Each structure stands twice: as C-alpha cells, then as structure tokens.
Amino acid sequence: MLTVLTGLVMSPVVTLMFGVALLPFSWPYLAAVPILLGTAVALSQGGVGQAWWRRLPPARTAAWVLTTFLILSLASALMAHLDTAGIVAVAGLAGVLDARAWYGITTAAVRRAAEKPLHPWHWRATLQQIRRSLRGRTSWVPVAPLAAVMVIALVVGVTRLAFTGTVHFAHDTSEVVASADEAAGLIPSRGSDQGGQSQTVTAAKPEGAVLVVEGFGSSCCHAADSLRAAEPGMVVRQFSYRGLNAAGQPIPYGPAAGDLSIQALGDRMAAQVDQLSQQAGVPVDVVAESEGTLGLYAMLARHPHVPVKSATLLSPIVAPGQLGQAGGTVPGAALTTLNNLVGGMSPYGSSGAQELIDSVSKVGARYFEEISRDRTLPWLAVIPLADAVTLPACPWPQNVIFVDAFHGGLLGNASVRQLVEAFLAGGAAQADSASQRQLRSTAELIAAAATAWRMPELSPSCPAVGS
Numbered sequence: 001m002l003t004v005l006t007g008l009v010m011s012p013v014v015t016l017m018f019g020v021a022l023l024p025f026s027w028p029y030l031a032a033v034p035i036l037l038g039t040a041v042a043l044s045q046g047g048v049g050q051a052w053w054r055r056l057p058p059a060r061t062a063a064w065v066l067t068t069f070l071i072l073s074l075a076s077a078l079m080a081h082l083d084t085a086g087i088v089a090v091a092g093l094a095g096v097l098d099a100r101a102w103y104g105i106t107t108a109a110v111r112r113a114a115e116k117p118l119h120p121w122h123w124r125a126t127l128q129q130i131r132r133s134l135r136g137r138t139s140w141v142p143v144a145p146l147a148a149v150m151v152i153a154l155v156v157g158v159t160r161l162a163f164t165g166t167v168h169f170a171h172d173t174s175e176v177v178a179s180a181d182e183a184a185g186l187i188p189s190r191g192s193d194q195g196g197q198s199q200t201v202t203a204a205k206p207e208g209a210v211l212v213v214e215g216f217g218s219s220c221c222h223a224a225d226s227l228r229a230a231e232p233g234m235v236v237r238q239f240s241y242r243g244l245n246a247a248g249q250p251i252p253y254g255p256a257a258g259d260l261s262i263q264a265l266g267d268r269m270a271a272q273v274d275q276l277s278q279q280a281g282v283p284v285d286v287v288a289e290s291e292g293t294l295g296l297y298a299m300l301a302r303h304p305h306v307p308v309k310s311a312t313l314l315s316p317i318v319a320p321g322q323l324g325q326a327g328g329t330v331p332g333a334a335l336t337t338l339n340n341l342v343g344g345m346s347p348y349g350s351s352g353a354q355e356l357i358d359s360v361s362k363v364g365a366r367y368f369e370e371i372s373r374d375r376t377l378p379w380l381a382v383i384p385l386a387d388a389v390t391l392p393a394c395p396w397p398q399n400v401i402f403v404d405a406f407h408g409g410l411l412g413n414a415s416v417r418q419l420v421e422a423f424l425a426g427g428a429a430q431a432d433s434a435s436q437r438q439l440r441s442t443a444e445l446i447a448a449a450a451t452a453w454r455m456p457e458l459s460p461s462c463p464a465v466g467s
Contacts, residue, residue: 001053002046009039009148021322021455022360024390025290025315026407031155033453038151040065042144045109052109053144060108068101076452077445080393207233208309209280210424211273214238215290215315215408216353217255223411227287230421235280239292243268248275261359262367265291266298270306273299283309285424290315290408294360294367300374301367311379312420314410318383318391321364322457380423382410385443392457393448402439 016032044061045052075094079087210231212224221238228236240250241257250272260268273284286308288296293316299306383391384405403416410416451457 002043005145005148006039006043006046009043009145009152010036012152013039017453017455019357020390022357022364023320024318024322024387026384026386026389029389029450029454030386034155035152036453037066037069038155039148040069042147042151044105046144053142056143056147058108058111061105064101064105064108068098071097071101072452073449076450077393077448080444080448080451206235206280206282207231208424209235209276209282209284210237211269211276211284211286212236212238212411213269213286213288213292213295214411215292216259216356219255220253220257221250226417227411227420230417231424234424235276237272237276239269239272239295241265241268244272244275248279259353259355261355262294262298262364263302263359264355265295266300266302266367269295269299270303273306273308277307283307285310285312287312287314287411287420287424288316289313289411290317291356293317294320294356294364297364297367297371300377301370308377310424311377312423313379313381314416314420315384315387315407316381318368318387319365320368321360321362321366322455380420382416382419383443384408384410385439385446388443388446389450390454391443391447393444393451395444396440401436402443404439 013032013036016028016035019028020032041057041062043057044065045055045057072094075090078090082090208231210224210227212227214220214223220240220242224236224238228234238250240253241260242251242253245251269286273286277284284307286296288311293313296311296313297320300308300311379399381400383400383402384407385402386406388402401419403410405413405416411420
C-alpha cells in the first residue's frame, strides 16, 4: 500500500522535474520541490506500525526529513566547486549523514507507533484516554495519505492563482538595475514611460527598429507600448504568434495562441523581423521573453542571415530540451502527461503547450547549442533570481544580469525596461556593482544546490555562450 501510494503522490514531482529538463524555467521546479518535501514529511513514518496511515508524523521525523533535504542540497552546492576527489569525499560524507537521518526517522516513527503507558498524573492520563478514544472513533480516516494529497492540491492551487495573477509576488529590481547601469556606464533612458501611446512613423529614417516577443500566455498587441513611448525615434512593434495581415501589421491574438512548435515560431519570427527591417531600413533589435527566447534560438538557427542587430533575453529558457537527447526523442506518453499536468495548473486548459513541448524535446537542445557558438551577435540576458534553480552552476559572462524577481513579466517592470532601453542605446551591458555581484553569487549557489533535485544533465554543465 505504501509503495503504491508513494508512487501516485510522487508522480507529479517526477513529471514536473521532467518538464524542467525540457523547458528549464522556475515555476515547475518551485511547484515540485514543495510537493516533494510535503509528501516526504507526510509519509515519513510510512510502514512503521500498522496504524501509520491514520496518524500524522511526529515532529521529530519531519525535522529529520528537512535536515536530510538541507544536507543533500549543501552537498550538491559544494560539489560544484570541487575536483573529483573532493566530490567523492563529499558524496561519501553526505551518504553517511543520510543514513544517520534515516535511522533517526525510523526510531522516531517506532516510538510514535508504540503505545505509551498512562501518565501517573491523573489529568495527563485523562488527556491520553481522550486522545485514544478519538483515534478509535476516527481510525478509518487515512490521515497521512490525505495530508500528502492536500500538499499537492495546495501547491497546484497556489500555482494556478499565480498564473492567473490572483496572487502577485511583488519584487523590486530598481536598486539592482540602477547599480548595473551605473557600473556599466550605460546611456540613460531616452524618454519616459507613457504607455498606451500609438506609434508614429515619420518620414525621417528611424534610429532603429525593435521587435518585442512576449512569452506564453501573452496577448497582442499592446505589450510594446511602454517601450515604444520611451523610444520615440525607433520603430517598435510586438511580435504576433498568429503572423502578419495583408497590410504587414501583427494580427491580434489571445493567451492560447502561444502553442506553436519552435520551428514554426522561429519561421514566423524571421518573417516579421524581415518585414520590420524592410519597413525601417535598419537591422532589428529583438527583445524576447520566456517562450519568445525559444523562438529566437530557432530563428537564428534556421535563418542565420536574418537582419538582427542585437538580442535581449528576458527570463530566458537556458539549455532547453536536455532530455530530448536521450535516444533522440522522448516517449509521447511522457510528453502528454507533462502537458496535461502543466495545462491543469495554468488557466489555458489541458491543451496546454503540446506542440511547443514536443518540438523542444526534438530540436530545442540542438538550436540552443548552435546559437551558443555565435560570438558576433551582441546580446543581453536578464535572468530572474528565481530561475537560478534551473541554471547550470556556471560562471556567467558579464552581459548576464540577475534581478530579484520571478520568471516572466520583466518587460512590464519599469526598472528592467530602463535597463533594456540602455542596452538598445549603448549596445553593451556589464554589471560589476556590489549588489549585482551579490546576486550573481547567490544565483550560482542556488543553481548548485538545486542540481541535487533536478534530472541528471546529459550535456556539458556549462553552455558555451560568448561574452
């Protein structure tokens, strides 16, 4: 019974971690780890005594579970900075500590399962008898399995509320961005945010052209308004997942339009970059976020001569499709399960992102590897600190800037938008400030510790990105 129950409640964790290996962004990871911990705590006394399933675990077993999680995470963080001998030593020590933790868990569970004699004090003995009477009347209630299921329901519910925006995780990146700009000496923003203004194309040749590519679940076509208002001398247009109409304008779309294969996404992006470049008479700066970065990888890999001047990556999907390299493909049933689970959490329904997930599994890793070898295209990556849980533990180049934020929606943050404007104006970005160095060190620590709970990496741990 315990084995079947554990398999059922842990299957969402495995599926979500499988998804992180295919589409590395933080939301599935941040959902999977609480389920992992909550399930481990709820079932920590499983199999010890016949009544384990109708009791919550004692506090001592929960403490041992949490301690084990911290020890293994710390060991993973240390291994990222050691040679082979050091890794073997740390792994051995972690194994010994893990064995001690399992002994502690079993001992605490056995003591809980044992029937204690009545306390000599009358009132304490009365309380014990009342508790035993209540347990006898509710002995049919599977308390431990219900607790494990409630953990899953709670995490899924919070994730769905976060998707819909009902729960908003506030963050402030102004200090990080301001210090990054000051350290790099970037040109300040040319204009203020006056979102909602319409674009006016004058007869004079524009200073540049920008294509803004929003991520999954976005809609068209007002996401570029604030950047357009701040850059009156540039032609700023939002990418449409549905393509262009007969007049060469982006076709409006809703949140469900983002389920495209990355091949189709890259082809449509190349067509819209070409059209915008012809209209403006200059190469195009691409500002892509989340799923949009996947399309950017595909576009550059499939259309290497597309007129792109620079690339700005917000909440980028780094090293996608890793599990797709195992045997050349991933079982369709696994992809369907992943799609249904993620689609159930999101407000977009069970259709989710089937085309996107399937195509990333097949070609995502190859496209990313191809564009990672490009040393000619200027680029800037702004990565939320939360996404560090999906990053390889690598020393990142200076044009990778970390901000204190969650995945997605960075262009809507005024401070990040100012950083993007400064990069478009100056063509380079570096962040050597004290706060940025602290964020970078924190991101590397989180990435190394989170490796313990991700799928094994099938490619070199550090992508060959240029600086």
